[in-house]
Amino acid sequence: MSWWRSLLSRRDVLRVGAGGAAALAGSAALGQGGTHPAGHTGTAPVSPVPSTTAHAGHGNNLMVGAVNHKRNGFDPMAMLTDWDWGKVSTLPNGQTLREYTMIAQDKEIEIAPGIFFPAWTYNGRVPGPTLRCTEGDRLRITFINATIHAHTIHFHGVHSAEMDGVPGAGPGEIQPGGRFVYEFDAEPFGCHLYHCHATSLKRHIHKGMYGAFIVDPKEGRPPAREFVMVQNAFDTNFDGANEIYAVNTVGFEFARRPIPVQKGELIRIYLINILEFDLINSFHLHANFFNYYDTGTTLEPTSRIVDTIMQAQGQRGILEFKYKFTGNFMFHPHISEFTELGWMGSFQVVEPDAYPAALKAAGVDAGWDQRSRQGAAGGRS
Numbered sequence: 172m173s174w175w176r177s178l179l180s181r182r183d184v185l186r187v188g189a190g191g192a193a194a195l196a197g198s199a200a201l202g203q204g205g206t207h208p209a210g211h212t213g214t215a216p217v218s219p220v221p222s223t224t225a226h227a228g229h230g231n232n233l234m235v236g237a238v239n240h241k242r243n244g245f246d247p248m249a250m251l252t253d254w255d256w257g258k259v260s261t262l263p264n265g266q267t268l269r270e271y272t273m274i275a276q277d278k279e280i281e282i283a284p285g286i287f288f289p290a291w292t293y294n295g296r297v298p299g300p301t302l303r304c305t306e307g308d309r310l311r312i313t314f315i316n317a318t319i320h321a322h323t324i325h326f327h328g329v330h331s332a333e334m335d336g337v338p339g340a341g342p343g344e345i346q347p348g349g350r351f352v353y354e355f356d357a358e359p360f361g362c363h364l365y366h367c368h369a370t371s372l373k374r375h376i377h378k379g380m381y382g383a384f385i386v387d388p389k390e391g392r393p394p395a396r397e398f399v400m401v402q403n404a405f406d407t408n409f410d411g412a413n414e415i416y417a418v419n420t421v422g423f424e425f426a427r428r429p430i431p432v433q434k435g436e437l438i439r440i441y442l443i444n445i446l447e448f449d450l451i452n453s454f455h456l457h458a459n460f461f462n463y464y465d466t467g468t469t470l471e472p473t474s475r476i477v478d479t480i481m482q483a484q485g486q487r488g489i490l491e492f493k494y495k496f497t498g499n500f501m502f503h504p505h506i507s508e509f510t511e512l513g514w515m516g517s518f519q520v521v522e523p524d525a526y527p528a529a530l531k532a533a534g535v536d537a538g539w540d541q542r543s544r545q546g547a548a549g550g551r552s
Contacts, residue, residue, distance in 0.1 A: 234513070236284030238421050243280050245296040247419035248428055248535055251398040252542035254385070255300040257310070266356075267308045273299065274315045275322045275345075275367075275380070282405050282415050283422040283513060290379035291318065291367070297420045298401040298445070299365070299382030303546065306360040306389050312353040316345045322375065325368035326384055327485070330355035337368045344369045360388040362441045362467035362487045364401075377406060377447040379420075385441055385546075388470060395437040395491065397546040398430070402444045402452045402482070402504075402514065413448050415513050416504075422513025425502075429519035431529035434497050438518075439546075440490040441467070444482035452514075454490070455479040455505040461492035479505050494520040 240246040257269035273293050280290045280297055293299030304310060316322050321344035325336035333341030334355045342351045367380035383399045403420060404413035415422045432438055444452040455478060462472035463480050467489040474480070480488065494500065503515040521529045530540060 234284050234423050237427065238281045238284055238424065240421075243296075244278075245420075246534075247417070247421045247424045248430070248533060249539065250296075250298070250301070250419045251400070251430065252539055252546075253301060254303040254399075254542065254546055256303055262309060267305065268311060269304050269308050270311045270313070271300075271302060272313045272315070273324060275318045277318050280379070280420070282407075282417065282420055286407060286415060288379075288405050288407060291320070291322070291375065292379050293324075293382055297379035297381075298403065299380070301383040301385065301399050302365070303385045303387070304357045305387045306358055308357045310353070310355055310357055313350065314345060314353060315350045316347055319347050320375075321346050321369050322367045322380065323369050324353060324365050326353070326355075326365045327363040328355075328361075328384070328386070329358045335368075336365075338370060357386045359468050360386045362443065362464075362489050364443050364445060364485065364487060366445065373447050376445060379403075381445045383441060383443055385467075387546075390470075392439070392470070393437065394544070395439040396432060396543045397439045397441070398543065399441040400443070400454075402442070402446060402454075404446050404449065404509075404514075406448060411448055413446070413512075416446075416509040417513050418516070423515060425516025428533045429499055429517045431519050431521065431526060431533050431535070432494065433523050433526055434494050434520050436493060438490075438492055438494075441487070442480075442482070442490055443487040444484060446484055449484075449509075451481055451483050451506075452509065453479055453481045453504040453506060455503055456490075456492065457501040457517075458496070458498075459492050459494060459500065461490045464489040464491075494518070497521055497525075 255271065257271045260268045260270075262268050276292050276295050278290055278292050278295050279287050280292075282288045290297050312324065314324050323336040323338075323344055326334075334353050335341065336353065338344050345351050363384040363386060365382055365384045367375040369375050381401070381403075383401055385399070400418040402418050404416040406412060407414045417424065442454055446452050460476045460478045463474040463477060465473040465488045467487070472491070480490070482488065497520045499517050499519055501515065501517045503510045519529050519533070530536060
């Protein structure tokens with residue numbers, strides 16, 4: 172594992188500047204005049220940043236190249252809308268039953284062009300699947316530990332002690348090769364998360380074992396275009412500080428591929444902060460303001476007409492806003508260091524007739540568009 176430590180430290184990144192960081196990351200790990208780690212041959216293709224998106228950074232601080240999403244087995248853009256409603260049936264008492272299977276797996280993932288990270292995952296992805304349900308549903312989650320470390324699933328919400336997914340309660344830590352079925356009713360409604368709670372907690376979270384857990388209110392929410400954004404980061408040299416920051420894992424992905432939306436439509440973001448090693452994170456929206464629902468457990472905003480929101484570790488909330496103008500509008504944390512190290516993107520706001528072309532430019536299709544509109548309006552049983 173010594174080659175990981177040689178990749179780059181945050182101090183190195185800041186010393187050379189963000190633009191230089193891109194070059195450093197690209198050259199160090201992609202073999203562009205540097206040395207690619209032995210045994211790691213899955214290099215991403217290197218291509219210049221398109222001129223249409225290169226302006227999106229703070230001083231053009233994008234990383235060189237592109238992540239191989241096919242190799243990873245997940246795409247941050249697809250993750251924005253890939254709600255997992257589970258296998259749905261009805262219990263004899265009329266209650267909706269949603270069944271999920273979660274498998275802990277060790278997997279190397281690419282978190283920036285040419286930067287590979289030995290992740291611990293749920294279902295082979297970071298973040299894990301976005302579990303979604305309606306308040307009052309019975310949830311039955313079969314957890315299988317296919318790794319060499321003990322793991323759990325701890326859900327934020329209300330449930331019995333034996334379903335809490337922590338050492339010393341119920342089954343406690345699920346050992347390698349073991350399995351357990353977590354079962355409880357979904358409450359309260361809101362934007363929640365789940366994560367591994369095995370010791371050491373910080374390492375299990377940082378390695379990638381977390382995901383979004385959205386509980387919709389029974390009465391629903393107004394129709395909107397919905398996205399889930401999980402703010403995360405990676406300590407690539409295991410020195411207790413992060414070197415790459417992102418939403419949905421891949422640094423600068425939404426700067427390279429702006430998220431397509433339409434002018435005037437309601438946009439709803441389920442925002443979760445699961446950073447380790449940094450106390451807070453934030454979300455700042457350019458040229459706009461949003462209403463904020465802290466933890467998502469109310470139907471009325473807890474903050475109105477704000478353009479920046481702070482979240483501590485594990486905190487989450489819902490943002491709602493509309494764009495008055497077309498154009499490319501940046502979003503990022505108002506913590507410059509995080510922005511320069513990958514946590515930055517933009518929305519491409521277009522008129523409806525230009526929307527199909529914007530979808531194509533982002534590399535998504537009509538199915539992605541449908542899922543982005545399906546969450547609040549059509550996903551409930």
